[in-house]
Amino acid sequence: MRSTPSTSRSIAESRNSPSRRSPDARSLERHRKLICRSLLTTDGGRRGRAGEPRRHTKSPLTLTPIDHLGLCHGWAWTIQDESILAERVARVAVGQYRHVARILAGANVPSPGASTDHAANAIKLLTVAPGNDPWHRDGWVFQTLSWIAAQQMGPGAVTRPPQILKADKGFDGMQLELAADGKSVTAVIVFEDKATDNARKTIREEVWPGIVALEAGERVSELTHQTTAMLEAQQRLDPALDIDTAISNILWKEVRRYRVSITVNDTHLDNTARAGLFKGFDESAPGDAKRRRAETIHLPELRKWMSAFAGRAIDHVKAMTVYV
Amino acid sequence: MFDPITAALIRAAPALDGLDLEGLPKRLTSAFADIVSARIRLRGEAYDRVSPELTETLNELRRLAAAHEAYVALLPERENRAAAAFVAASAHQTCMLARSRTNGVSRIDATTVAPEVCATLLFLVAEANADAAECAKRIIPD
Numbered sequence: 001m002r003s004t005p006s007t008s009r010s011i012a013e014s015r016n017s018p019s020r021r022s023p024d025a026r027s028l029e030r031h032r033k034l035i036c037r038s039l040l041t042t043d044g045g046r047r048g049r050a051g052e053p054r055r056h057t058k059s060p061l062t063l064t065p066i067d068h069l070g071l072c073h074g075w076a077w078t079i080q081d082e083s084i085l086a087e088r089v090a091r092v093a094v095g096q097y098r099h100v101a102r103i104l105a106g107a108n109v110p111s112p113g114a115s116t117d118h119a120a121n122a123i124k125l126l127t128v129a130p131g132n133d134p135w136h137r138d139g140w141v142f143q144t145l146s147w148i149a150a151q152q153m154g155p156g157a158v159t160r161p162p163q164i165l166k167a168d169k170g171f172d173g174m175q176l177e178l179a180a181d182g183k184s185v186t187a188v189i190v191f192e193d194k195a196t197d198n199a200r201k202t203i204r205e206e207v208w209p210g211i212v213a214l215e216a217g218e219r220v221s222e223l224t225h226q227t228t229a230m231l232e233a234q235q236r237l238d239p240a241l242d243i244d245t246a247i248s249n250i251l252w253k254e255v256r257r258y259r260v261s262i263t264v265n266d267t268h269l270d271n272t273a274r275a276g277l278f279k280g281f282d283e284s285a286p287g288d289a290k291r292r293r294a295e296t297i298h299l300p301e302l303r304k305w306m307s308a309f310a311g312r313a314i315d316h317v318k319a320m321t322v323y324v
Numbered sequence: 325m326f327d328p329i330t331a332a333l334i335r336a337a338p339a340l341d342g343l344d345l346e347g348l349p350k351r352l353t354s355a356f357a358d359i360v361s362a363r364i365r366l367r368g369e370a371y372d373r374v375s376p377e378l379t380e381t382l383n384e385l386r387r388l389a390a391a392h393e394a395y396v397a398l399l400p401e402r403e404n405r406a407a408a409a410f411v412a413a414s415a416h417q418t419c420m421l422a423r424s425r426t427n428g429v430s431r432i433d434a435t436t437v438a439p440e441v442c443a444t445l446l447f448l449v450a451e452a453n454a455d456a457a458e459c460a461k462r463i464i465p466d
Contacts, residue, residue: 170435217386222436224390228397235398242397244338252340253390 028279058169059104060085061149068275071282072292074259076274077149079297085148086309090316092144093122096101104151105232122317125164126310135195140165141313142195143172146261147294150191155182157189158234160226170222176230176250177257181240185246188227189293190214194262195300200277203262211258211284224251258285259293265300291296325353333450335415338395343388352414355381359421374422380442382422390417393442396449406450413446417459430463438463 034140060082063075071163079085091100094114102109113121126141128134140163147162150173162175178184192210196202213219227250235241249255268277278294285291299305326334331349339345362378374382392412396405416439430438440462447456 169433217383220386220390221439221442224393225436228394231394247391247394247398248340251394252343252387254387314428 019036024196031198055073059152060088061145061152063149063152066271066274066294066296068271068278068294070289071275072260072278073289073295074294074296075149075153077145077295077297082309083312085145086312087316088315089144089309090122090126090313090320091139091163092147092164093125093313094118094121094165094317097147100148101151101159105149105154111320114320116321119317119321123314126314126317127142128307134303134306138195138303139193140265141306141310142261143191143193145297146191146193147173149261150259158185158230160230170226173259173260174226174230176227176234176246183240184249185231185234186249187257188223188250189257189259190223192258192260192316195302195306196263197265199262199264199296203260203277204280207260207262208280208284214256214258215285218290227251257291257293259295260294261297263299263302264296265298265302269297269298325391328346330410330452333407333410336404337392337411338402338404338408340391348411352411352418355385356418356421360417363421371407378422378430382419385419389410389411389439389442393446396446405444410450410452413443413450413452413455413459416440416443416446420462428464 005276060080062078062080065073066076071086081195088100088103089098091111095118096112096114099109099112110187126137128137144162147159150157156178158176160176162173163170171190172193175189175191176185177187177189179186192207193209194202214223231241231243231246235243258281260281262277264277268274274294274296276295278292281292281294282289326349334349334352335345337345337348344351358378358381362374366430389412392408392415395402395408396412399405406424420439420443432438432441440459444456444459444463447453447459
């Protein structure tokens with residue numbers, strides 16, 4: 001017998017009613033309510049409809065331009081609001097990166113919920129398994145921060161969706177740089193994102209050799225296939241995209257830029273020290289300085305901070321889990 | 325050397341800045357000959373000892389393969405798609421000659437596809453079935 005809409009609704013409601021849920025689901029629900037309450041009563045964001053988490057429209061990172069003349073240029077990221085940032089990371093972890101991108105682009109849209117399966121996967125992503133080192137978890141969190149910073153830069157580029165697996169293969173991130181008219185692609189930007197306790201050593205021993213290898217033509221099939229996939233996606237969104245120019249620029253002429261993002265401690269805070277950190281960038285990726293982007297975020301006690309931040313993101317994941 | 329019909333197909337490939345389409349069949353043939361000769365000369369030695377000229381040739385072939393493969397993937401209605409596919413496959417195939425086969429199986433994953441797989445598929449797109457069959461011999465399954 002076919003159920004009427006009202007019957008279907010009442011079955012669904014009864015299935016999700018507190019009395020029918022498992023102890024885990026009840027605990028998750030209690031936690032969600034607590035977090036929602038705290039989100040609704042803290043800083044100045046907007047309230048959503050009754051029972052919804054507040055809509056965050058504030059940028060979680062402040063981006064300050066840096067310019068090491070001739071060597072590289074970029075932005076230093078400062079965390080403006082850690083709770084909002086953790087919420088953004090939590091949404092990426094549950095697979096809602098499109099929603100985050102819309103919010104970062106200035107849209108004022110209600111926040112969707114997440115299923116318990118998505119939440120469980122996200123919590124796993126944000127948790128270091130017993131006996132494991134935190135590098136992969138921290139690396140994933142940092143890649144997501146880097147993606148958020150890239151999104152905050154506004155229009156002018158198409159950014160590849162963030163990775164959803166720890167230590168995923170492929171490039172840390174990628175962007176297609178658009179011409180002023182938005183109809184043609186002028187360059188591809190390859191991201192190197194590093195969450196590290198020793199920035200200079202990581203740059204010297206991992207980042208520069210990776211860039212030199214790319215410049216020498218290594219990983220070219222990977223770059224071609226990922227670039228082509230991004231162009232295909234962009235072509236669907238904008239059928240007027242000039243594919244011929246895009247192919248000519250980024251695959252034939254190899255107009256390529258690098259964006260190195262790295263965590264720094266007190267050692268590389270001031271301008272001179274930061275320039276020293278990126279020493280050798282111009283030798284690894286020769287040519288115009290616009291090929292070399294350098295981004296930093298000051299996180300003095302990186303592992304401790306990452307652990308606390310991941311915990312905060314997990315709280316947000318639990319708070320947004322609204323259905324099974 | 326390419327037969328006249330294949331040479332005409334190659335010349336019909338999409339234009340790229342600085343690429344001499346008229347001379348492309350000859351360019352592919354000479355690149356192939358240079359690589360075969362380098363293989364004989366270097367027999368068993370590391371390929372990083374190839375001359376700067378050959379490195380430059382390989383880089384150009386890589387870019388040629390990448391650009392024309394993208395044309396095939398992104399512009400399926402393009403009238404010269406078969407020509408783009410044949411040029412991309414030939415460029416892949418020539419680059420593969422310069423590669424030592426120590427990489428194990430032909431890789432296909434979420435981020436990339438091995439060139440021998442790409443070249444085989446591209447030859448099929450170009451309806452060059454015999455070339456596709458020959459190229460497929462380089463595919464090493466897992």
